[in-house]
Amino acid sequence: xxxxxxxxxxxxxxxxxxxxxxxxxxxxxxxxxxxxxxxxxxxxxxxxxxxxxxxxxxxxxxxxxxxxxxxxxxxxxxxxxxxxxxxxxxxxxxxxxxxxxxxxxxxxxxxxxxxxxxxxxxxxxxxxxxxxxxxxxxxxxxxxxxxxxxxxxxxxxxxxxxxxxxxxxxxxxxxxxxxxxxxxxxxxxxxxxxxxxxxxxxxxxxxxxxxxxxxxxxxxxxxxxxxxxxxxxxxxxxxxxxxxxxxxxxxxxxxxxxxxxxxxxxxxxxxxxxxxxxxxxxxxxxxxxxxxxxxxxxxxxxxxxxxxxxxxxxxxxxxxxxxxxxxxxxxxxxxxxxxxxxxxxxxxxxxxxxxxxxxxxxxxxxxxxxxxxxxxxxxxxxxxxxxxxxxxxxxxxxxxxxxxxxxxxxxxxxxxxxxxxxxxxxxxxxxxxxxxxxxxxxxxxxxxxxxxxxxxxxxxxxxxxxxxxxxxxxxxxxxxxxxxxxx
Amino acid sequence: xxxxxxxxxxxxxxxxxxxxxxxxxxxxxxxxxxxxxxxxxxxxxxxxxxxxxxxxxxxxxxxxxxxxxxxxxxxxxxxxxxxxxxxxxxxxxxxxxxxxxxxxxxxxxxxxxxxxxxxxxxxxxxxxxxxxxxxxxxxxxxxxxxxxxxxxxxxxxxxxxxxxxxxxxxxxxxxxxxxxxxxxxxxxxxxxxxxxxxxxxxxxxxxxxxxxxxxxxxxxxxxxxxxxxxxxxxxxxxxxxxxxxxxxxxxxxxxxxxxxxxxxxxxxxxxxxxxxxxxxxxxxxxxxxxxxxxxxxxxxxxxxxxxxxxxxxxxxxxxxxxxxxxxxxxxxxxxxxxxxxxxxxxxxxxxxxxxxxxxxxxxxxxxxxxxxxxxxxxxxxxxxxxxxxxxxxxxxxxxxxxxxxxxxxxxxxxxxxxxxxxxxxxxxxxxxxxxxxxxxxxxxxxxxxxxxxxxxxxxxxxxxxxxxxxxxxxxxxxxxxxxx
Numbered sequence: 001x002x003x004x005x006x007x008x009x010x011x012x013x014x015x016x017x018x019x020x021x022x023x024x025x026x027x028x029x030x031x032x033x034x035x036x037x038x039x040x041x042x043x044x045x046x047x048x049x050x051x052x053x054x055x056x057x058x059x060x061x062x063x064x065x066x067x068x069x070x071x072x073x074x075x076x077x078x079x080x081x082x083x084x085x086x087x088x089x090x091x092x093x094x095x096x097x098x099x100x101x102x103x104x105x106x107x108x109x110x111x112x113x114x115x116x117x118x119x120x121x122x123x124x125x126x127x128x129x130x131x132x133x134x135x136x137x138x139x140x141x142x143x144x145x146x147x148x149x150x151x152x153x154x155x156x157x158x159x160x161x162x163x164x165x166x167x168x169x170x171x172x173x174x175x176x177x178x179x180x181x182x183x184x185x186x187x188x189x190x191x192x193x194x195x196x197x198x199x200x201x202x203x204x205x206x207x208x209x210x211x212x213x214x215x216x217x218x219x220x221x222x223x224x225x226x227x228x229x230x231x232x233x234x235x236x237x238x239x240x241x242x243x244x245x246x247x248x249x250x251x252x253x254x255x256x257x258x259x260x261x262x263x264x265x266x267x268x269x270x271x272x273x274x275x276x277x278x279x280x281x282x283x284x285x286x287x288x289x290x291x292x293x294x295x296x297x298x299x300x301x302x303x304x305x306x307x308x309x310x311x312x313x314x315x316x317x318x319x320x321x322x323x324x325x326x327x328x329x330x331x332x333x334x335x336x337x338x339x340x341x342x343x344x345x346x347x348x349x350x351x352x353x354x355x356x357x358x359x360x361x362x363x364x365x366x367x368x369x370x371x372x373x374x375x376x377x378x379x380x381x382x383x384x385x386x387x388x389x390x391x392x393x394x395x396x397x398x399x400x401x402x403x404x405x406x407x408x409x410x411x412x413x414x415x416x417x418x419x420x421x422x423x424x425x426x427x428x429x430x431x432x433x434x435x436x437x438x439x440x441x442x443x444x445x446x447x448x449x450x451x452x453x454x455x456x457x458x459x460x461x462x463x464x465x466x467x468x469x470x471x472x473x474x475x476x477x478x479x480x481x482x483x484x485x486x487x
Numbered sequence: 488x489x490x491x492x493x494x495x496x497x498x499x500x501x502x503x504x505x506x507x508x509x510x511x512x513x514x515x516x517x518x519x520x521x522x523x524x525x526x527x528x529x530x531x532x533x534x535x536x537x538x539x540x541x542x543x544x545x546x547x548x549x550x551x552x553x554x555x556x557x558x559x560x561x562x563x564x565x566x567x568x569x570x571x572x573x574x575x576x577x578x579x580x581x582x583x584x585x586x587x588x589x590x591x592x593x594x595x596x597x598x599x600x601x602x603x604x605x606x607x608x609x610x611x612x613x614x615x616x617x618x619x620x621x622x623x624x625x626x627x628x629x630x631x632x633x634x635x636x637x638x639x640x641x642x643x644x645x646x647x648x649x650x651x652x653x654x655x656x657x658x659x660x661x662x663x664x665x666x667x668x669x670x671x672x673x674x675x676x677x678x679x680x681x682x683x684x685x686x687x688x689x690x691x692x693x694x695x696x697x698x699x700x701x702x703x704x705x706x707x708x709x710x711x712x713x714x715x716x717x718x719x720x721x722x723x724x725x726x727x728x729x730x731x732x733x734x735x736x737x738x739x740x741x742x743x744x745x746x747x748x749x750x751x752x753x754x755x756x757x758x759x760x761x762x763x764x765x766x767x768x769x770x771x772x773x774x775x776x777x778x779x780x781x782x783x784x785x786x787x788x789x790x791x792x793x794x795x796x797x798x799x800x801x802x803x804x805x806x807x808x809x810x811x812x813x814x815x816x817x818x819x820x821x822x823x824x825x826x827x828x829x830x831x832x833x834x835x836x837x838x839x840x841x842x843x844x845x846x847x848x849x850x851x852x853x854x855x856x857x858x859x860x861x862x863x864x865x866x867x868x869x870x871x872x873x874x875x876x877x878x879x880x881x882x883x884x885x886x887x888x889x890x891x892x893x894x895x896x897x898x899x900x901x902x903x904x905x906x907x908x909x910x911x912x913x914x915x916x917x918x919x920x921x922x923x924x925x926x927x928x929x930x931x932x933x934x935x936x937x938x939x940x941x942x943x944x945x946x947x948x949x950x951x952x953x954x955x956x957x958x959x960x961x962x963x964x965x966x967x968x969x970x971x
Contacts, residue, residue, distance in 0.1 A: 040587075040589050045587065045589070046569065046691075047587075047686075048589075049686060049722060049723050049724065049725075051724050052724065081852070083829055090805065143814070272849065272854070273852075274852050277802055278691075280724055280725060
């Protein structure tokens, strides 16, 4: 038998990051009590009509711009007709021709250092269905329509992928991009990013595609990988036995790790698409497109270059780019204080861990970038010490206080002025004469004890470095003679 | 002395504002007229007696508000308009126990203008039909002759207005459903331009064709009713933001300066002799009064029936998909699985005309037939629209008959859908083109049955249309009040 190679295409559904549904004002929040985030529009009441959510349109267009798609200035919604209990209107409102975006691509770095460009066929908008819940005990099927009408984009690739790992890498990269753009929140466990896989085998090098099977609704990268691996093996087996693969829709059973047939080609729906008469063509103005283009963040490569140019190490830039919202925060702070390494280290050591602990997006933190920039300045000019900064940070972060303001009003600054420190040094040296003399006799470690006493005396405000210098000199001056006597 | 329920809407409103009589007195008169004739006419599916009396008394208490266009005026709405808390059935068993949780924009606006929603009127199931015989609930009689149909699908609205049950009514017109029953009963009916009146909260039949509009006994009254509800609605994306005119402030035009296009495709067909006689007389009267009649041709009108039934049925087939027995409406008592739940509920819930159109539309949208039917019909629709534009280039308005036959006896066509579809040939083209049309009585035939004509205007030209309607109302012989 000839060697076969897999041909894989993906259809990705991403939930758009909007507060309200695609065609009504109901909230899109996840996890609400069933059938509470609903109205006449999203439950398909008689006489209800859809109205387009402008924010959804912007996000869909933004995804297209970031992926190099052509954004259609005028696109059209169509009705996709089928019956299912979770589909309140008896049709899904989707886009057939023309969709909001056509074409585009995403480039992958392959393991061997080469690159592969995966072409996109299209991106279109559509509304999500509700959810069926089955109560086996009571023998009931229940419908929750909270999700019905949630805005989605479907991104359809060309069959350019040829392995499970390529498909998974593609999905990860796409997911990261869309999350970074704010197009989707991408929470896969909540179904905000899910994927259908089309897969067929063909003799290596042949231009003719084999019959494809479609695996529906995979909601984790792991399952995508497993399902593809399984399906390649299954189809290889079928061909190996001299059989033929039939065109069908499959379900991936993640527990058993295998695919199962949902319906064959003969049972496929005739969706009877036709233009949705309740919605005029969706128009997007040149001005809006231009504005969206401006808000587009740079590609990861560009973003990294930018950060390195500002003075970060490549690895630091990468770490920052891995966290949603962090690069934007960094740039905002950097606009005010251009000490890039210090801003980075404050973010890395204090700010980002605090955000993570609170589950906050950096942009949502009360401790806004100008405040972090102020803290960087206080550290650099020595007004606040490193330890002090660490000690005060949780309070700054929680209250969103301005550190320079706090320093001014709360008398929190470090004491570096020798004339202010000296009386305390003298007092400590007097009180701990024995220890001071031990230092003079060469027991250098005891200096830190003495400085610690100065810290205590100053209620933590003394600059340790200056205090240590002053202590050394003062002890020498005060006890040098006496020490000799003793010796 | 004239009874209050016999007053025109304009007269009733004026009398209320002048305090000649109370809102409650008018309401009582209307309600007792409804009580008197309903056993014979059956125009209403629901009468809001108590609510009307209560609201009327409250209005009397508060005193007249001249800023409201319909202060204290009772009006009815066809049973496709959602009235919050009141059963809304669309004349179908499938919505037998459906009580809406929200209100149609038209109903909201009527209330804002001070109208009293006094009744919900009968119709062909889901507005599919031209005789109101396809209602699942009642057979509405023509007040001019109780043996005859009132027309449809807004048959209850037209019959009720004509019988003096209410001075004004709202219906919907997808293929003539306001204009044809108005003509067959002998009252006035206006189909506004598509998009002029919000469709929000109106049970959809053919979404790209449906348009709500008023029926009344006088042209002026339909203008007042339109003025109360016209305008854009953020909840209906297909409603138009084109500026509204003051449709209540109408001036009769100079007949010598008017030109009506007379399209031969409408006028040269076969007519019932009684109808023909009234129509010929109407044309003579117009000429005598100095209106210029300009013969024109609208060559694509002949394709209207086929085009309309493909498009309307296609849209209907998916508009009615939501009636599946899952969330509301009729659910079959017996079913074994999901499929039989759907099949049994819909089989029991829909009547035969509705099923026919769902099947027709489903077929026309099916893979392999879409291009031949839906897509082609959409193209022909554009050509028909062009015919209207051309005919209106050299004329103020187009004048056409409404129906080639007068109101027919019950059962005449119920088993012959194709013939009945053909009867709509004069009214369907306007819905395909999208513009406004006004149907008004041209006189009574020798058989005692009314004959109507209709005027078509340019899109959003309702004011001009209504003003010409005032003139025709004066020129044509006035119809006597219906004796019921």
